[in-house]
Amino acid sequence: MTEDEILKHIRVLFEDNFGIEPARVTPQANLYEDLDLDSIDAVDLAIKLQELTGRRIKPDEFKTVRTVGDVMAAVESLLSAQN
Structure with missing residues (x-):
């Protein structure tokens, strides 16, 4: 899964679960x-996740996750652990 795909999944997750509009979900947020x-x-x-x-x-x-970018990195790490 690419970073863009991960960000798209995270944006959907935030919108569906927390009512946060996707445009607000940026890696720096x-x-x-x-x-x-x-x-x-x-x-x-x-x-x-x-x-x-x-x-x-x-x-x-x-506990160290603070930004959407940190969430993306955590997802990448979890996905790479599968391989």
Whole structure:
């Protein structure tokens, strides 16, 4: 999956689950300050990413995720771990 494909999936996920318009979901966007997610939303996001990748996300790894770019990197890492 390319970075563009990952970003498209993430934009759909944010729109469907959090009501955030796709144009706001940029790699630089901060999940908490720019997109108004809270800790419960972050847990929901981690679960949705697990469903997307088929891989379990370690809570310690997800604690460092702050931006959409970090989410993209986490998805890339999970997908590369499958191969």
